[in-house]
Amino acid sequence: MSEASVAVHADADLLAQAVAARLVVKLLDAQAERGAASIVLTGGRIAAAVHRAVLTLPAHDAVDWSRVDVWWGDERFLPAGDPDRNETQARAALLDLVPLDPARVHPMPATDGPTGDDPEAGAAAYAEELARAARPGHAALPHFDVLMLGVGEDGHVASVFPEHPVHHDTRPVSAVRGSPKPPPVRTTLTLPAINTAEEVWLVASGPDKARSVGMALAGAGPKQVPAAGVQGVSRTLWLLDRAAAADVPARLRSLR
Numbered sequence: 326m327s328e329a330s331v332a333v334h335a336d337a338d339l340l341a342q343a344v345a346a347r348l349v350v351k352l353l354d355a356q357a358e359r360g361a362a363s364i365v366l367t368g369g370r371i372a373a374a375v376h377r378a379v380l381t382l383p384a385h386d387a388v389d390w391s392r393v394d395v396w397w398g399d400e401r402f403l404p405a406g407d408p409d410r411n412e413t414q415a416r417a418a419l420l421d422l423v424p425l426d427p428a429r430v431h432p433m434p435a436t437d438g439p440t441g442d443d444p445e446a447g448a449a450a451y452a453e454e455l456a457r458a459a460r461p462g463h464a465a466l467p468h469f470d471v472l473m474l475g476v477g478e479d480g481h482v483a484s485v486f487p488e489h490p491v492h493h494d495t496r497p498v499s500a501v502r503g504s505p506k507p508p509p510v511r512t513t514l515t516l517p518a519i520n521t522a523e524e525v526w527l528v529a530s531g532p533d534k535a536r537s538v539g540m541a542l543a544g545a546g547p548k549q550v551p552a553a554g555v556q557g558v559s560r561t562l563w564l565l566d567r568a569a570a571a572d573v574p575a576r577l578r579s580l581r
């Protein structure tokens with residue numbers, strides 16, 4: 326498991342641009358090495374800004390989008406096309422605007438999908454979809470080149486919230502009820518599943534995130550600050566703007 330590293334950018338716009346640039350390079354590298362690339366998306370404002378920024382980079386045309394697998398780390402359990410779904414936001418900002426292979430795009434369940442309005446059945450179906458794409462030698466999950474996460478003011482990542490029963494779920498995908506951030510019902514990868522990704526990038530901007538980011542990097546417990554329990558296999562990268570980095574322990578900070 327990897328040590329965390331931290332990169333700090335001046336503001337939210339530059340942060341989104343920098344993450345987008347890293348993402349394009351990561352996809353190009355993965356395709357050069359393996360012929361394909363896989364990303365795991367999340368929701369929230371900074372994720373949406375990153376998705377929009379990818380399209381502004383001329384180099385995004387160098388990615389072979391037909392060989393990119395797209396998964397989600399979490400989703401709001403709502404009907405397909407609902408504007409509050411992470412999928413809807415990602416499609417509008419990026420996915421519908423690049424030539425992806427629709428068979429390689431794997432949205433999390435919607436309330437009007439085949440498993441209906443039952444979040445547990447939806448989570449089980451997503452776990453099966455992941456298992457069908459599993460890499461050799463791993464029973465449950467495909468290879469994830471990069472998994473991106475936003476970070477909540479309370480330190481949540483994906484839909485793993487502090488002190489929530491989801492922490493006791495050992496399956497890769499969990500249905501979440503009673504989310505403190507609306508909507509209350511969600512689907513999420515659990516921390517053990519998140520931590521199988523080759524690289525995990527935690528992206529946070531703004532002063533409201535400073536406390537939880539600082540606590541996570543200072544070694545808080547993952548039940549209290551879920552972001553503290555995130556660790557990519559070869560890299561755990563915190564990508565922050567200055568405001569979100571205000572409480573990062575000095576030894577980890579590389580301010581620009």
Ligand SMILES: O=C(O)[C@H](O)[C@@H](O)[C@H](O)[C@H](O)COP(=O)(O)O
Binds near residue numbers: 369370411475477481
């Ligand atoms: O569905 C969601 O809302 C999320 O996936 C959630 O984990 C999000 O990434 C953080 O809450 C940060 O969101 P912001 O970038 O909007 O603060």
